Amino acid sequence: MLIDGHGREVSYLRVSVTERCNFRCQYCMPEKPFSWVPKEKLLSFEELFLFIKVAIDEGIKKIRITGGEPLLRHGLDEFIGMINAYKSGLDIALTTNGFLLADVAQKLYDAGLKRVNISLDSLKPEVAKQVAQKEVLGRVLGGIEAARLAGIHVKINTVPMRGINDTELLDIMEYAKARNMPIRFIEYMENHHANPDLKGLKSEEIKAIIGTKYAFEEMGRQGASPAQLYRLEDGYVFGIIDPHKHDFCETCNRIRLTAEGMLIPCLYFDEAMSIKDAVRKGDVAGAAEVLRTVLANKPEKNRWSEDQENQSSDRAFYQTGG
Numbered sequence: 001m002l003i004d005g006h007g008r009e010v011s012y013l014r015v016s017v018t019e020r021c022n023f024r025c026q027y028c029m030p031e032k033p034f035s036w037v038p039k040e041k042l043l044s045f046e047e048l049f050l051f052i053k054v055a056i057d058e059g060i061k062k063i064r065i066t067g068g069e070p071l072l073r074h075g076l077d078e079f080i081g082m083i084n085a086y087k088s089g090l091d092i093a094l095t096t097n098g099f100l101l102a103d104v105a106q107k108l109y110d111a112g113l114k115r116v117n118i119s120l121d122s123l124k125p126e127v128a129k130q131v132a133q134k135e136v137l138g139r140v141l142g143g144i145e146a147a148r149l150a151g152i153h154v155k156i157n158t159v160p161m162r163g164i165n166d167t168e169l170l171d172i173m174e175y176a177k178a179r180n181m182p183i184r185f186i187e188y189m190e191n192h193h194a195n196p197d198l199k200g201l202k203s204e205e206i207k208a209i210i211g212t213k214y215a216f217e218e219m220g221r222q223g224a225s226p227a228q229l230y231r232l233e234d235g236y237v238f239g240i241i242d243p244h245k246h247d248f249c250e251t252c253n254r255i256r257l258t259a260e261g262m263l264i265p266c267l268y269f270d271e272a273m274s275i276k277d278a279v280r281k282g283d284v285a286g287a288a289e290v291l292r293t294v295l296a297n298k299p300e301k302n303r304w305s306e307d308q309e310n311q312s313s314d315r316a317f318y319q320t321g322g
Contacts, residue, residue: 002059002291004265004298011061012224012254015048017076018068019259023097023132025121026195027159027188030133042259045079047279051257053086054287062091068259071100077107084112093117095157099136101143109150116147117155117184122165123172130164148179156183160201169209177236184227184239203228203242210238224253249301255294263290265298 002010024030052063063083070076080092093115094108101118108116120140122128128137147154156176160166169185176183188200201209207230210216219229219237227239256264261276273294278286 002055002295004295006298006300008252008298009059010253010255010295010298011059012064013052013055013060013062014064014066014254014256015052016066016068016256016258017045017048017070017079018042018073020072021067021069021097022072022099023069023134023136025119025132026130026164026198027161027200028191029193030195032193043261043276043279045075045082047261047276048257048259049079049082049086050279050282050284051275051287051291052083054284055291056087056090058288058291062093064093064095066095069097069099070094071096071104077104077111077113080108080113081111091115095119096143097132097136098140098143098147100139102139102146105143105146105150105152109147109152113152115153115155117157118144118147119157119159120144120172120175121158121161122168123175124168127165127168131161144179144181148181154179154181156181157186158183159186159188160206161188162199162201166201166209169206170213173210173238182237182239184241186241187243189243203240206240221251224251226252249299252298255298263294265294271297 004010021029024032052060065076065080067073080094083090083092090112091114092112094113095117096119098118098120101116118140121131122137125135125137128140129135144154144156156172158165158169158172160169165172173183185206187202187206188194188198207216210230214232216230216232216238219231221228225239226243227241229237229239231237252266257275258264258272261274261279262272263275264272273290275287275290277283278290
């Protein structure tokens with residue numbers, strides 16, 4: 001069992017396999033040139049797997065593959081297969097923009113992928129294009145349907161943005177509801193890489209929009225999930241992730257590994273330690289020591305709060321997968 005310096009059990013590892021992305025979303029990296037990190041700087045799947053084995057042996061039970069856009073990295077199904085073969089029963093999930101998903105959904109499911117979170121910020125082609133800065137909606141919707149057909153459990157992620165998609169929140173929720181897919185509305189997370197003019201909607205504003213059509217009751221959080229859950233009268237459950245409150249952190253059970261080998265204790269902190277030297281030498285004990293040190297240094301709370309609305313993270317979310 002992995003315990004951090006504040007007594008929280010850590011059982012969830014998020015692994016970014018690339019910082020490359022085929023979208024340029026307004027809330028992430030709208031101005032970043034299309035480029036890539038030289039291959040020699042990235043950990044190979046075998047090197048990532050060496051650390052993942054250490055983490056599993058120490059108590060990690062859930063692994064989420066992220067990016068950038070993880071489907072840009074060739075052989076992802078084989079990587080998932082390696083993890084699944086090492087220990088059956090692991091909760092293996094993926095976060096993706098869905099653009100490339102239709103072609104690989106069945107292979108990912110066959111390899112052991114159980115769940116996928118797909119970003120869907122609009123059901124209008126022109127708005128989706130405005131957010132991602134390319135024509136994307138048709139292929140994203142196709143990816144969603146392919147994943148469902150393959151047997152992968154699909155969850156929808158939506159970032160509500162003022163003046164962009166705030167009039168669509170009910171439509172997007174109803175799209176997910178009609179397909180029995182959970183949806184999480186994620187408050188815009190201020191960061192220095194996003195469009196500086198972007199304004200997100202707060203939790204109370206999102207609930208007010210949903211409340212114009214539906215009555216719902218608050219369910220609170222479930223386990224270590226960061227989402228506050230709400231149930232409609234017909235039983236459908238939606239969630240809102242509000243990172244600006246410190247109760248977001250009270251049950252945090254996760255750490256993050258970047259494609260270049262940086263082990264990060266908290267999404268909103270810039271401190272990290274590298275496992276690269278250890279795994280490239282096959283030093284299992286050294287990798288385990290880095291893991292223990294990062295856990296000991298994991299902060300109790302993030303650096304944001306409701307009275308610091310202009311607080312912004314230097315961390316590039318395309319490096320850590322959000």
